[in-house]
Amino acid sequence: VMGGVGYIYAARGDGLRPVWHIASEYQNRALDALMRTLSPSELALPTSVLEAIPPRPPGYGRTRELFPRYTGSAFDALTPAFVAASHTVNNILTADRAARLVEQKMLDPSMPGLNDVLQRLFQAAFEGEANNSYETAIRNTVAGVVIERVKSLAETAPMMQVRAQSTLALRTLAGRLAEMEPSGTSVLLQLDIRRFLGRPYDSGQMPSSVSAPPGAPIGQPAMDWLGLLEPWCTWIDGEWR
16 A cells, blocks of 8 residues: 555546556555554563463474574564564565655655655654563664665665665664664664765665667567467468468
């Protein structure tokens, strides 16, 4: 829904609207729902669950169905939140969705744009309500996830406007972090952002540019289903035979 486009395959003269942007009301409601998935209280595991997951017994190796962990053999209470937050943030901030957000805001200022979404993500990452130290740690984890994804957009997004808005958002956020009451997380993230913004220029990592369609001859090979007509009917010299 975010940056979404509705479309149908209309026929000439049928009076139908072939393409349209999803209404801003629905996009904002979708964004509200996604922000709730980043709430520390939603991501925190109950104490009863944490106390019911012991380390795996000797001889039972790890499988792909287990959450990653930084804690050795003990269950890691933060990585499930990291994985869940990454799923939300990475799907919101894909390069193509970010480009659609930029363009829909450009065409209709009433629509949510990329910067609007980035500010909502920063708000969830740094201003989300935390009721205890566990939820505070989860909020810090979400902040790290958001910043890493925005850094990725700022460096690798093919669309210049996406890179520009992502870079400006990071620069502004670094200034806000510098004004906050210092904590280990705020200092670390501020320094990470500044190191990223001050990175050496690497022309070899520039996103690829777009080029014009190849031009004449216009057209493309026949659709696969046309091959089913062989050998009863064949396209030769501009006509079916």
